[in-house]
Amino acid sequence: MKSYKKELWFNTDKRVEFINITRKVQKALKKSGINEGLCLVSPMHITASVFINDAESGLHEDYKRWLQEHVPHNPSLYKHNNTGETNADAHIKRQIMGRDVTVAITEGKLDFGPWEQIFYGEFDGQRDKRVLIKIIGE
Amino acid sequence: MKSYKKELWFNTDKRVEFINITRKVQKALKKSGINEGLCLVSPMHITASVFINDAESGLHEDYKRWLQEHVPHNPSLYKHNNTGETNADAHIKRQIMGRDVTVAITEGKLDFGPWEQIFYGEFDGQRDKRVLIKIIGE
Amino acid sequence: MKSYKKELWFNTDKRVEFINITRKVQKALKKSGINEGLCLVSPMHITASVFINDAESGLHEDYKRWLQEHVPHNPSLYKHNNTGETNADAHIKRQIMGRDVTVAITEGKLDFGPWEQIFYGEFDGQRDKRVLIKIIGE
Numbered sequence: 001m002k003s004y005k006k007e008l009w010f011n012t013d014k015r016v017e018f019i020n021i022t023r024k025v026q027k028a029l030k031k032s033g034i035n036e037g038l039c040l041v042s043p044m045h046i047t048a049s050v051f052i053n054d055a056e057s058g059l060h061e062d063y064k065r066w067l068q069e070h071v072p073h074n075p076s077l078y079k080h081n082n083t084g085e086t087n088a089d090a091h092i093k094r095q096i097m098g099r100d101v102t103v104a105i106t107e108g109k110l111d112f113g114p115w116e117q118i119f120y121g122e123f124d125g126q127r128d129k130r131v132l133i134k135i136i137g138e
Numbered sequence: 139m140k141s142y143k144k145e146l147w148f149n150t151d152k153r154v155e156f157i158n159i160t161r162k163v164q165k166a167l168k169k170s171g172i173n174e175g176l177c178l179v180s181p182m183h184i185t186a187s188v189f190i191n192d193a194e195s196g197l198h199e200d201y202k203r204w205l206q207e208h209v210p211h212n213p214s215l216y217k218h219n220n221t222g223e224t225n226a227d228a229h230i231k232r233q234i235m236g237r238d239v240t241v242a243i244t245e246g247k248l249d250f251g252p253w254e255q256i257f258y259g260e261f262d263g264q265r266d267k268r269v270l271i272k273i274i275g276e
Numbered sequence: 277m278k279s280y281k282k283e284l285w286f287n288t289d290k291r292v293e294f295i296n297i298t299r300k301v302q303k304a305l306k307k308s309g310i311n312e313g314l315c316l317v318s319p320m321h322i323t324a325s326v327f328i329n330d331a332e333s334g335l336h337e338d339y340k341r342w343l344q345e346h347v348p349h350n351p352s353l354y355k356h357n358n359t360g361e362t363n364a365d366a367h368i369k370r371q372i373m374g375r376d377v378t379v380a381i382t383e384g385k386l387d388f389g390p391w392e393q394i395f396y397g398e399f400d401g402q403r404d405k406r407v408l409i410k411i412i413g414e
Binding site for chain 3: 001038043079082088091092094096098102130
């Protein structure tokens with residue numbers, strides 16, 4: 001069995017931001033030399049989500065609007081605010097969107113349907129953030 | 139390390155539909171010959187969810203009603219509609235229900251609690267759909 | 277390839293309760309002798325979630341309140357109630373929070389960012405409950 005780890009670093013400019021990381025995951029997979037296995041992609045932060053969906057900016061706006069309507073940012077609504085933190089909404093949004101994704105690796109490629117793309121979704125950004133890629137297989 | 143891949147194909151008759159795929163995953167596991175490992179089950183579509191829950195039709199109606207109340211289908215509510223697509227709600231519902239599940243394989247079986255069943259949940263159906271099963275282990 | 281399985285058992289006192297199981301997962305990992313691989317942590321119940329987030333009690337109250345507001349417990353609201361079950365809300369809450377988490381194992385440790393902790397989230401407790409840990413790797 002082989003295993004391969006890669007951390008992606010990037011700066012998120014906005015508080016809420018979705019970044020397409022598909023090509024970076026494909027690059028890591030190529031470097032791993034693994035042909036058959038599983039690839040875990042997970043955020044190293046608890047106000048963020050790695051999710052798979054469409055690379056369509058209108059849909060991304062729909063996600064952000066839905067989350068904002070159902071989980072308002074207003075810190076005074078949340079007990080987490082008593083710790084001095086103002087990002088309780090981001091912790092809730094990340095649970096709704098999901099933490100991590102696992103992708104099948106077949107014949108050296110991400111085994112995807114035609115529209116699947118991997119995104120890092122940040123809900124409390126404006127600083128450096130990290131994503132972990134871990135691939136195991138042969 | 140062994141790996142095994144199987145695609146399930148089926149036609150979804152309705153726009154929103156849940157299909158029990160537990161037996162098909164068990165059959166794939168048997169064919170794989172893998173006794174200890176992990177089994178990823180994921181939809182190859184971005185308006186669908188593979189999830190684990192109860193095989194109880196009333197509960198499935200409760201899921202559908204809750205999702206419909208909180209994420210209305212009405213395409214005019216969504217920016218994704220500007221692309222000509224009318225399924226933004228389905229992309230949001232799939233994130234809430236989750237994309238994929240990973241199941242432990244122990245002694246050649248899906249290592250499940252007594253009520254766990256695997257479902258393909260489609261939110262924009264009425265055509266052919268695919269599920270990917272990838273099993274790695276020994 | 278090595279594999280290791282461990283079941284955690286515990287009693288949940290309240291109907292809705294979050295239990296930090298990070299140390300128990302770390303202990304299982306140490307016992308497994310696995311240095312590089314993947315660790316799946318999943319509930320064996322369908323009214324529960326294993327999730328990764330912050331060990332902050334105020335935030336946990338925020339999760340519980342948000343879920344209660346958006347998915348009321350009131351059994352008469354749900355068709356699942358017709359089976360004699362009164363926990364439809366718990367099945368819905370578990371889907372929103374997610375079923376399972378997969379954690380990368382690197383150099384014998386859970387490969388985590390600084391704030392990641394693993395919780396068992398129960399939404400229909402007051403009895404014995406089980407969590408499955410499955411680790412594969414080398």
